[in-house]
Amino acid sequence: MLLDVRDLRVEFTTREGVAKAVNGVSYGVAAGETLAVLGESGSGKSVTAQAVMGILDTPPGRITGGEILFKGRDLLRLKEEERRSVRGAEMAMIFQDALSSLNPVLTVGDQLGEMFVVHRGMSKKDARAKAVELMDRVRIPAAAQRVDDYPHQFSGGMRQRIMIAMALALEPDLIIADEPTTALDVTVQAQVMDLLAELQREYAMGLILITHDLGVVADVADRIAVMYAGRIVETAPVHDLYKAPAHPYTRGLLDSIPRLDHKGRELYAIKGLPPSLTAVPPGCPFHPRCPMARDVCRTDVPPLHAVERGPASGPGRGSACHFWRDCLEGSARR
Amino acid sequence: MPDTRRTHPGPEPEAGGRRPGERLPGGPPPGDHPTGDRPRGNRPDDGPDARDGAIAGTGFGGSMDLAADEGRTLEDDPGPDGGGPSGRPRSLWSDAWRDLRRNPVFVVSALLILFLVLIALRPTLLASGDPLDCDLARAQEGSRPGHPFGFNGQGCDVYTRTVHGARTSVTVGVCATLGVTLLGSVLGGLAGFFGGLWDALLSRLTDVFFAIPVVLGGLVLLSVVTSNSVWPVIGFMVLLGWPQISRISRGAVITAKQHDYVQAARALGASGPRMLLRHIAPNAIAPVIVVATIALGTYIALEATLSYLGVGLKPPTVSWGIDISSASPYIRNAPHMLLWPAGALAVTVLAFIMLGDAVRDALDPKLR
Secondary structure (H helix, E strand, C coil), rough: EEEEEEEEEEEECCCCCCEEEEEEEEEEEECCCEEECCCCCCCCHHHHHHHCCCCCCCCCCEEEEEEEEEEHHHHCCCCCHHHHHEECCEEECCCCCHHHCCCCCCCHHHHHHHHHHHHHCCCHHHHHHHHHHHHCCCCCCCHHHHCCCCCHHHHHHHHHHHHHHHHHHHCCCEEECCCCCCCHHHHHHHHHHHHHHHHHHHHEEEEEEEEECHHHHHHHHHEEEEECCCCEEEEEHHHHHCCCCCCHHHHHHHHHHCHHHHCCCCCCCCCCCCCCCCCCCCCCCCCCHHHCCHHHHHHHCCCEECCCCCCCCCCCEEEECCCCCHHHHHHEEE | CCHHHHCCCCCCCCCCCCCCEEEEECCCCCCCCCCCCHHHHCCCCHHHHHHHHHHHHHEEEHHHHHHHHHHHHHHHCCCCCCCCCCCCCCCCHHHHHHHCCHHHHHHHHHHHHHHHHHHHHCHHHHCCCCCCCHHHHHCCCCCCCCCCCCCCCCEEEHHHHHHHHHHHHHHHHHHHHHHHHHHHHHHHHHHHCCCHHHHHHHHHHHHHHCCCHHHHHHHHHCCCCCCCHHHHHHHHHHHHHHHHHHHHHHHHHHHHHHHHHHHHHCCCCCHHHHHHHHHHHHHHHHHHHHHHHHHHHHHHHHHHHHHCCCCCCCCCCCCCHHHHHHHHHHCCCCCHHHHHHHHHHHHHHHHHHHHHHHHHHCCHHHHH
16 A cells, blocks of 8 residues: 555644534555545545645644555655655645646746756756746647747646646656646647546556545545545545445435436435534534434444445445445435 | 546556556456446447557657756857856856846946945045034035035034945844844744744734834933934834744744645655745745835834934934934025935935835846
């Protein structure tokens, strides 16, 4: 396993109290594998990624427990200096909004080249040549001419390509893409995702794709982890999850996708709002919104049950629902 | 139609091209979808979807064309000095310099400042007389050949004194601004970047300095100084002036620190000093430059104020401030005594403010 996150817990100290943003999250990514982390805003998916990268703002954030094993080393035990040498070289991150993630006062060539200057100690001239090479690699036309342009002179899709090029520069083993296509329009989204998936295959990197777009996930992911209120509520290989979700929340998400053959019908929506992280409901955090909730859901926190029986079940499936079996069978019948 | 494709483009082995789902080990064979496969239920009969890869490819070409067009437009419009893509690496500062050379505001103000610095260094080039050569018999007289600006209340030549006064005023203004900017931006920048205890301490310290009224502080601190050089005055201005710049640079650094690109640089392994110097400082420096250039004018004026109160520079030092204060009671009888040094002061202050403005614009690539 390339990356193995075990029982990670992150808290934020706020005025309203302690917000438990990540509450015992475990997931793993193998080399060449794509894990999609799915969830609403505030479900803790980005915070988990920031903790893995080591770029969590502390304070107000605090990692209160768990391990992050990367190639066998626990990143949380490394010194900041060692941690920094891992970032960029061995694991890199792609951010949501490429315009604000690129420094407006530096040319893209400068910023791409910086990776080589910082980590490889290259001269400015060599780094610039490498920058042109990278821009070619992510298919930016006329790279040699555009290397001296500033970020605002590029279109949105081109900027995201530059971010991808920066992340890929040192051929890391793991890339975390935090909603890489959310800020782009649909046609460009597809191109950027294709590019990312292709490069991932080429370099056999592990990829963590953080998103709330189920369409993007289905296209590129191998496995899915669905997060809700700082917990993983369901994890499964991508086909199994789409075929028969084993958690009512996942089922709600899939039912909320607009579909052509349902034209004219009212679109399903999960009722209610996600809970505030400072006041997570007792028991299963999803119970106030869950159509299947019973008394036990209000008192007992469901552990991540192994989903080993029923339709589309198999090793590696898990569901944090007391009634996962009912849910799974119900899903399969629909 | 393309929208639905986006919402459930399940990885289908039969979908051609370079669809990423293809490599999925153990992906279901085409016929393996039960009817309950809701998210992708309408896919098997969705023939055109198999062309998905091709459609994405077309999109690629389209946007590539677009970007290539952008590139061409940029090349076709290389600007007055042909500053299109050049072979050598460009930096923020070399780009700013190229911009500045073309900016008339910068050229005019820079020439003015160059001229001021020149006469501050070598006043005798323009005025060979002695500014302290005074004859009470000629007091308050108007202009006459050889003495174009007339005489002041002591009968000294106003032209000579105005030229010689540039030295003290420019020295005070430039040195005080440099001192204030260096001290203030370094302290404020570090406090903003690291935050925590040092930031809190520095913030309270600036509050203490803000509470000292400048004129009162000047009266107290400078009245004990016996030296007649400009340095105690400059030291006083730096002492009371740095908190202003410190606050501004602290705020600017905190704003810049929160930008995504600083976070991104961190995620890609940049060290603290590198983030501060390369990513934060260039984005935080603009407000500091603007305030510093405006402050430069006020420091020259403050020197005049302090001199007027008798605690700044004292005669026989020649300064615009001293001349303005000594001429102010006679503004109705002999306005020329006031207007020439005051005019010189105004032009100097204006030149520095225009310079600051031009530099700020040049350091912002988005305005290019």
